[in-house]
Amino acid sequence: MSMANTFGQWRQSFAAFWEGRNARERMLLAVGAAVVLLGLLYALLIDPALSGRDRLNKDLPQLRAQVAQLQALAREAAGLNSGAPQNPAPMSKESIEAELVRKGLKADNVGVTGEIARLQLSGASFAALVGWLDEIQKSSLVSVVEANIVAQAQPDSVNATLTLRQQKSE
DSSP states (O other), X not given: OOHHHHHHHHHHHHHHHHHTSOHHHHHHHHHHHHHHHHHHHIIIIIHHXXXXXXXXXHHHHHHHHHHHHHHHHHHHHHHXXXXXXXXXXXXXXHHHHHHHHHTTOOEEEEEEETTEEEEEEEEEEHHHHHHHHXXXXXXXXXXXXXXXXXXXXXXXXXXXXXXXXXXXXX
16 A cells, blocks of 8 residues: 555545534534644643743853853963063073072082083982972973982982973973
8 A cells, every 4th residue: 555545545534533523523623632732732842942941041140150250260361371481581500509599509510501501419408409490490491301319318408410401482
């Protein structure tokens, strides 16, 4: 059987059913079908749209607060980026020695050639040395290329030989 035949038979059986009903039954069946159709239309289309709109209206203030927070964080990040040193001063023997003295350290030997600095420290405080390295890494874009650190018998005391390199900022 083809689809047209099946549809035609279904139509004929419905027409026979419909003709077998009196006018009052036809009216009740039509009203019942309309109520069922409206109920399905509401359940499938209107109710999900209304409940979704209500949920979005409830979530909107929270989402706006999150957007404002993200924008504030983006402005803060942009401000931090613009505050970074663009071109740090080139390393020199005097600047390294001055920064070491400021941290309470004294180098036995400091040699600077271009972007590379070699220094030796004896009996230096390990905590002060690490703090100084962290500070110059952030402020002057200096990184440790090579480090030889030997602990001494006295706590927090080390002998250190360091090779440092200053990176060019882009």
